Amino acid sequence: MRALALILPALALAAAPAAAGDLVVQVRAAGGAPVPNAVVTLYPGGRPSPLGPAGSYQIAQRDLQFSPFVLVVPIGADVSFPNFDNVRHHVYSFSPARRFELRLYAREQTRSVHFDRPGIVPLGCNIHDNMIAFIDVVDTAFAARTDGAGTARFTAIPGSQVLVRIWHPYLRAPGNQLELRVAVPDHGTAAQAVPVNLRPPPRPGSAY
Amino acid sequence: MFTHIRTRLAILYAGLFALALGLVAVALYIVIAATSERQVRDELVASSTVFDRLLELRTRELGNAAGLLSRDFGFRAAVATGDPGTAVSALDNLKARLGLRTAFIVGMDGHVAGLSDPRQRADAAALWTALDAGRTSGIAGLGGVPSHVVAAPIMAPNLVGWVVFANDLGPDQMHRLEQLSAIPINARVLVRRQGHGWTSGERSPDDAAIASFVDARIGDGTPARLDEESGTAIALARPLQGMNDGESAALLIRYPLAEALAPYLPLQIAMGMTGLIGLILVIFGSWRLSLSLTRPISLLDHAAQRMEEGETVEVKVETRDEIGRLAQSFNRMAGGIAEREKRITQLAFNDSLTGLPNRAFFRQHLDLELRQAERRGSRGLALLCVDLDNFKAVNDTLGHPVGDELLRAVATRLSASVGDAMVARLGGDEFIIILSRRDAHEAAGQVAGRLIAALAEPFEIAGQELSAGASIGIAMAPGDGADADTLLKHADLALYQAKGEGGGTYRFFEDEMNARAQSRHRLEADLRRAVAGGEFELYFQPLFDLETNRIGSFEALIRWNHPTRGLVAPDEFIPLAEETGLIVPIGSWVIQEACRHAVKWPDDVRVAVNVSSVQFRKPGLANILMQALAASGLDPKRLEVEITESIFLESSEALIAVLHSLRNMGIRIALDDFGTGYSSLSYLQSFPFDKIKIDRSFIQQMLSRSGSTAIVHAITDLARALGMETTAEGVENPEQLAELRLHGCSSVQGYLFSRPVKAAGVFAALDASNPRRDVA
Numbered sequence: 001m002r003a004l005a006l007i008l009p010a011l012a013l014a015a016a017p018a019a020a021g022d023l024v025v026q027v028r029a030a031g032g033a034p035v036p037n038a039v040v041t042l043y044p045g046g047r048p049s050p051l052g053p054a055g056s057y058q059i060a061q062r063d064l065q066f067s068p069f070v071l072v073v074p075i076g077a078d079v080s081f082p083n084f085d086n087v088r089h090h091v092y093s094f095s096p097a098r099r100f101e102l103r104l105y106a107r108e109q110t111r112s113v114h115f116d117r118p119g120i121v122p123l124g125c126n127i128h129d130n131m132i133a134f135i136d137v138v139d140t141a142f143a144a145r146t147d148g149a150g151t152a153r154f155t156a157i158p159g160s161q162v163l164v165r166i167w168h169p170y171l172r173a174p175g176n177q178l179e180l181r182v183a184v185p186d187h188g189t190a191a192q193a194v195p196v197n198l199r200p201p202p203r204p205g206s207a208y
Numbered sequence: 209m210f211t212h213i214r215t216r217l218a219i220l221y222a223g224l225f226a227l228a229l230g231l232v233a234v235a236l237y238i239v240i241a242a243t244s245e246r247q248v249r250d251e252l253v254a255s256s257t258v259f260d261r262l263l264e265l266r267t268r269e270l271g272n273a274a275g276l277l278s279r280d281f282g283f284r285a286a287v288a289t290g291d292p293g294t295a296v297s298a299l300d301n302l303k304a305r306l307g308l309r310t311a312f313i314v315g316m317d318g319h320v321a322g323l324s325d326p327r328q329r330a331d332a333a334a335l336w337t338a339l340d341a342g343r344t345s346g347i348a349g350l351g352g353v354p355s356h357v358v359a360a361p362i363m364a365p366n367l368v369g370w371v372v373f374a375n376d377l378g379p380d381q382m383h384r385l386e387q388l389s390a391i392p393i394n395a396r397v398l399v400r401r402q403g404h405g406w407t408s409g410e411r412s413p414d415d416a417a418i419a420s421f422v423d424a425r426i427g428d429g430t431p432a433r434l435d436e437e438s439g440t441a442i443a444l445a446r447p448l449q450g451m452n453d454g455e456s457a458a459l460l461i462r463y464p465l466a467e468a469l470a471p472y473l474p475l476q477i478a479m480g481m482t483g484l485i486g487l488i489l490v491i492f493g494s495w496r497l498s499l500s501l502t503r504p505i506s507l508l509d510h511a512a513q514r515m516e517e518g519e520t521v522e523v524k525v526e527t528r529d530e531i532g533r534l535a536q537s538f539n540r541m542a543g544g545i546a547e548r549e550k551r552i553t554q555l556a557f558n559d560s561l562t563g564l565p566n567r568a569f570f571r572q573h574l575d576l577e578l579r580q581a582e583r584r585g586s587r588g589l590a591l592l593c594v595d596l597d598n599f600k601a602v603n604d605t606l607g608h609p610v611g612d613e614l615l616r617a618v619a620t621r622l623s624a625s626v627g628d629a630m631v632a633r634l635g636g637d638e639f640i641i642i643l644s645r646r647d648a649h650e651a652a653g654q655v656a657g658r659l660i661a662a663l664a665e666p667f668e669i670a671g672q673e674l675s676a677g678a679s680i681g682i683a684m685a686p687g688d689g690a691d692a693d694t695l696l697k698h699a700d701l702a703l704y705q706a707k708g709e710g711g712g713t714y715r716f717f718e719d720e721m722n723a724r725a726q727s728r729h730r731l732e733a734d735l736r737r738a739v740a741g742g743e744f745e746l747y748f749q750p751l752f753d754l755e756t757n758r759i760g761s762f763e764a765l766i767r768w769n770h771p772t773r774g775l776v777a778p779d780e781f782i783p784l785a786e787e788t789g790l791i792v793p794i795g796s797w798v799i800q801e802a803c804r805h806a807v808k809w810p811d812d813v814r815v816a817v818n819v820s821s822v823q824f825r826k827p828g829l830a831n832i833l834m835q836a837l838a839a840s841g842l843d844p845k846r847l848e849v850e851i852t853e854s855i856f857l858e859s860s861e862a863l864i865a866v867l868h869s870l871r872n873m874g875i876r877i878a879l880d881d882f883g884t885g886y887s888s889l890s891y892l893q894s895f896p897f898d899k900i901k902i903d904r905s906f907i908q909q910m911l912s913r914s915g916s917t918a919i920v921h922a923i924t925d926l927a928r929a930l931g932m933e934t935t936a937e938g939v940e941n942p943e944q945l946a947e948l949r950l951h952g953c954s955s956v957q958g959y960l961f962s963r964p965v966k967a968a969g970v971f972a973a974l975d976a977s978n979p980r981r982d983v984a
Contacts, residue, residue: 092281094288094364124365126281132365169366172340174317200342202363 020156022189023182027150027166029198034150035168037070038196042142042154043163044184049141051075058082059123059133061089066123066133070169072143073115073135080112081105090126097121097137120167120176134169157184164192172197213505214498221494222487229483236479244468245442248391249431252444252461255389259459262385263448267345267358270373273306274360278371287313288364292321299371308373310350313362314339315369327351332372335359338452339370346451347399353378353409354397357451378409394441394462398422402454413437421445422458433465440465504531508538520546559633561612562619570632570640574692577644578685588648589685592641592656593699594622596663597677597711599637604857606672613669618676625662626655640699649684656680656714664712679706680714688717701725732788734770735781739793743769746801747964750973751816751935751957754949759977761814761848763957764802765964766794786822795823796832803840803847805967813974816848816878821855830869837873844874850901851877853885856894867895878935882923892930899954900927904938907958911943924951 023042027035043049054077060067062084073079081091083105091102091111097119102111104127115121118139125131136143142162144152162184167177173196182192277283277298286294292313299311299322312322312332320332328351335348335357345358356375361367375381377397385395398406398418406419414436421434422445434443441464448457504526511521521542523535557569565573574591581589596618603611615637622631622639630642641659645651663678681703689695702717704725709715738744745767753760768776785791799817806815823829837844849870855863867877878899879891883906892900902923909916920936927934936948939958948956962973 094285094368096289099289122364122366124363129279129363129365132363134366199340202361202367 020158021185021187023154023157023162023164023184024189024191025146025152025154025164025166025182026191026193027146027152027168028193028195030195034146034148035196035198036146036148036150037068038146038150038152038166038168038171039070039072039136039138040144040146040152040154040194041136041138041140041165041167042157043140043165044142044157044159045161046163048139051139051141054078056080059135061085061091061125061131064128064131066125066131069133070145071133071135072145073137074141074143075118075137075139076114076116077137078112078114079135080110082110083107088127089131091123092126093121093123093135095119095121098135122169132169136167160184160186164194166194166196168196168198170199170201172199213502214495217498217501218491218494221497222491225490226487229486233476233479233483237476240472240475241465241469244472245465248442248463248465248468249444251389251391252393252431252442252463255385255393255395255461256444256446256459258388259385259395259461262388263356266356266375270306270308270356270358270375271344271360273302274358274371274373277302278360278362283371284362284364284368287315287362288368296322306373309376310355310374312372312374313369314359314372316367319369325351335372335451339372343451346449347377347397347457348374348451348455349399349401349407350374350376352407354399354407354457376409382409391463392467394464396460396462397448398458398460399450400456400458406458408460418443418460418462422460426456426458434462436462436464438464438466442468501531504535508535511538511542515542515545562616562633564619564623564639565630565632567632567634570630570634570642571692573630573632574642574695577642578690578692578695581644581685582690588645590641590643590645590648590652590655591683591685591695591699592643592652592659592714593681593683593696593703594639594641594659594663594678595680595703595707596637597679597707598675600857602674602676606670606674610670610672610674614667614674614676617667617669618663618678621662621667622659625659629655640696652682652684653714653716656682660712660714677712679703679711681706681717682714683717698722728784731781732784732790735768735785735788735790738768738770739790739797743771744794744797745769745966746798746805747966748805748815748970748973749957749964750962750970750977751955752961752977753955754953759813759974760955761816762806762809762970763816763818763850763964764798764805765818766798767964782820786820789822791820791822792826795820796836799832800836800839803836803842805970806846807840807842809846809970810974811843811846814846814848814876815842816850818850818852818880821852821857824851824855824863824866829866830873833870833875834873845876848876848878848899850880852880853882853891856885856891864895881937883919889926892926892932896930897932899933899935901935901937901957902953904958907936907938907944907948908940910947917947920948920953921951924953927954928952 025040027038027040029035051074054074057071057073057077058080059071060082064085064087071079081102083089084107086107088104088106089102090104093100097117098113098115098121100113102113105111115135115137118137121135121137123133123135142154142157144154146152160183162182164180164182165177169176171177178194178196180192180194182190184190280298283295283298286298295313299313302308303311310323310328312320314320314332314336318333318336320329323329323332331348331350338346339359344360347354348357349355350357354377356377357372359370359372362369362371379396382395382397386393396408396410398408400406406422417434417436421432421443425432425445426447429444429446431442431444434441441462443460443462445458445460448459450457504523507523511523514521522539525532525535525539557565559566577589599611599614602614615633619631619633619639622641626641626643629644632640634640641655643652643655659680660678663676666673666675668674681699681701683689683695683699683702685695688698698717698721701721702715705721706713706715747765747767748762749765750759751761751763752758766778768781770776782791785794802815802817806813809815819829833847833849837847871877876898877895878901879897880901881903882900883903885891900923902920906916906920910920924934933954935955935957936944936953937957939945939948939956939960941960945956945960961977965973
């Protein structure tokens with residue numbers, strides 16, 4: 001649903017240029033397994049696409065976990081952090097994109113943070129080390145998170161050359177992201193498979 | 209090889225002991241070496257395990273610390289927000305708290321914070337790959353020093369970097385590990401980058417050997433020997449968890465064997481010392497033992513040598529073992545030899561009858577005395593030759609046992625009378641005395657006088673009083689002779705002189721005696737020549753028969769017509785002939801010659817021959833007589849054999865048997881010189897003589913001493929009673945003849961009728977005295 005919200009403005013933009021194709025990016029791990037929760041962002045012609053109005057986003061704290069694990073938001077979005085647990089949480093992020101700290105708020109309390117710079121914002125809870133989530137603040141309209149099949153779909157992509165960035169929290173690459181250029185046809189759908197190497201996720205309770 | 213048993217024994221024992229000790233020492237050394245090496249090996253394995261455990265503990269400790277730090281919110285904030293100053297100060301804080309040398313941060317982008325040394329920074333940056341691969345601990349070289357590296361990721365909340373704690377494993381740190389071990393091991397950690405050699409935090413000359421050892425043994429994990437410059441060591445190499453790929457790490461634990469054996473050094477020294485002391489004791493002991501064993505043997509050896517040289521030896525018996533018994537046997541043997549030697553010497557040098565020195569001993573002693581006298585010069589020496597006057601008679605009449613007894617008594621008396629002079633028995637009744645004094649000449653005379661007086665005293669032997677009587681001849685040295693033989697000869701001559709003078713006296717040797725002896729020798733030589741040369745001639749003295757008043761027989765008397773001395777009387781040569789044994793051929797000649805002449809005489813005229821006792825003692829007298837009779841054809845009845853009483857001095861049954869055999873042949877037997885002997889009458893009992901010839905001494909004294917007449921009368925009466933004829937010898941005047949006729953004497957002989965005549969004169973004598981024969 002949120003993906004749709006992102007796509008909508010893109011469709012609106014796509015009306016102006018006559019030629020626009022679709023792109024399906026398939027992210028797979030080394031063993032061929034689909035990689036969900038990867039954020040795929042497209043820069044047609046290498047440039048960010050103008051964003052639509054920022055919606056409302058939330059990352060809930062439930063059962064001592066953030067949900068969702070990865071959230072994609074456009075610049076200027078506000079993300080609320082509702083606490084559904086019986087314990088308090090201390091959500092923080094040291095990310096250069098947005099550094100904040102939501103000190104010890106209890107159940108049914110909601111804090112909200114405004115994100116106005118692009119970048120990855122890792123979220124953690126200072127009380128519960130195992131709680132981790134990522135917010136990708138994007139500066140382009142074409143941004144999507146891979147689903148359970150590791151797939152992200154884009155439609156009506158203007159231009160023929162698209163810079164594709166793939167980010168995943170455990171992606172084994174500098175900045176945890178890959179970039180590749182993809183040719184998008186004027187009509188029809190292009191499929192781009194992206195193999196990635198993933199680090200093993202830190203085990204719960206371990207030193208990592 | 210060794211001439212002494214003790215040396216052999218000592219060397220043998222010492223050698224055996226040293227060998228045994230050496231074997232023990234070798235065995236001990238082997239055991240010690242094996243034990244200590246095994247201990248060292250065990251300890252090395254244990255130490256390596258301890259090291260692992262320590263490393264593990266340290267890993268956990270550091271890991272905990274790093275984990276804590278990495279989760280510290282402020283620290284995370286500092287690292288995540290790019291505030292290295294704060295982060296490094298937090299690290300320093302923790303370093304001080306944990307006593308860490310090195311702590312740094314490796315960012316996700318490879319940036320290293322917290323290290324100033326560029327080499328360390330480079331090595332730290334190289335850790336990124338391993339850290340990124342998830343390794344959190346291991347060994348890695350940091351600035352050339354093997355270090356124990358422990359890392360913890362910094363989650364903010366995503367991984368932004370690692371906190372890395374590093375503990376260098378250089379000599380100082382390893383020294384702490386070494387102290388934990390029970391034995392003073394030497395431990396070091398080595399690292400090797402791919403394409404490089406093993407390096408450690410320290411440098412030593414053995415690095416090359418160690419590196420090759422580690423290469424060879426790292427997969428093994430068991431201790432092995434490592435040859436170092438300072439000696440052999442037992443070493444163990446085992447791999448350690450390396451931090452980086454392409455970088456190996458190893459733990460090497462060494463223990464020098466010399467040090468492993470060092471604790472046993474006192475034991476070895478003690479063993480060596482006790483061995484040395486033991487060896488000395490064994491040498492000393494075996495030396496003493498062998499001495500105690502061989503000393504008696506040496507003593508025996510020495511004693512045997514001395515015995516060989518003629519000494520009388522006795523070995524001291526010190527023990528009761530075999531050697532002691534050997535010594536006892538040796539002593540018994542030596543004693544036996546000495547005893548036998550003594551007996552042999554006694555037999556050789558002593559007269560067994562009297563116990564006095566014998567002739568051999570005397571000769572030796574005399575030689576010695578003469579030599580001494582010669583050396584001393586003036587000292588005089590007298591040789592007294594003593595001979596008993598009556599011994600022969602005593603021996604003949606009383607038997608040898610009494611004679612022997614008498615000799616013993618004489619020996620005792622001589623020894624008692626001469627003081628310190630030496631008395632020896634030369635044989636028979638002949639004794640000799642050596643008198644060695646300054647005034648030997650005077651002393652010899654005195655001693656001789658004293659001896660003669662002493663021996664004149666009667667001896668009481670076997671209940672009888674015997675008178676020995678002695679004559680002594682004396683020779684002085686060096687005047688009478690320089691050597692023993694001459695002296696003895698001269699003393700003998702002097703004795704002969706004394707004897708010749710009737711005995712019971714002593715004579716000093718004089719040179720004339722020698723001359724006499726020489727003339728005697730000459731006479732003897734002449735006598736021998738005379739027997740062969742026919743210088744003898746028979747004279748015949750008629751025996752006038754008083755009953756028939758005619759010559760009834762002739763006594764054949766020998767005369768010697770000496771070529772230069774003229775006619776020699778029988779008295780002068782018959783004793784010499786008897787002494788020399790020449791009497792036998794002479795007597796034989798007389799018998800033959802007498803028979804040869806007598807056979808020409810009228811049948812009623814007999815011939816009488818004197819036969820010496822010497823002739824009777826030699827065998828064959830009967831044969832000589834028989835041959836003479838057979839050769840001449842003379843009737844045995846016409847042959848009369850005259851014997852003297854002296855023949856009975858050695859009377860024996862053999863003699864009587866010879867007399868009887870002559871009688872059986874028909875020969876008449878007459879007893880000559882009757883009345884001069886000691887027991888004349890007893891002789892008449894022993895043989896039935898045909899005739900008794902009364903000694904001329906009775907006839908000559910008949911008219912002057914009345915006793916003589918009575919004796920002659922008694923003899924004639926006795927003879928008549930015994931059926932024997934009588935002849936009176938030495939009748940020189942008619943008064944004697946008249947008296948003899950009165951007493952009934954059978955016949956007379958003497959100068960009154962006729963001196964001995966030559967064979968040719970016999971017939972004239974017969975014609976003159978037997979006119980009736982012519983008438984008849």
